[in-house]
Amino acid sequence: YVLKLTGVGSSHSLALFNPDNTFASPDVAAEVLNQIYQNWPA
Numbered sequence: 001y002v003l004k005l006t007g008v009g010s011s012h013s014l015a016l017f018n019p020d021n022t023f024a025s026p027d028v029a030a031e032v033l034n035q036i037y038q039n040w041p042a
Contacts, residue, residue, distance in 0.1 A: 001016055001017065001018065001019070001024055001028075001032065002016070002017040002018070002021075003015075003016055003017075003032075004016075004017060014033060014036070016028065016029040016032055016033065
């Protein structure tokens with residue numbers, strides 16, 4: 001998977017993509033992002 005961090009002003013968002021640049025499925029993205037948030041406190 002490819003993880004992209006984008007920032008606009010003080011707002012930031014993470015998006016999870018497949019290697020072919022399509023969006024990862026919402027279920028997979030939610031699981032991966034949840035793992036990141038648990039292990040990487042902002």
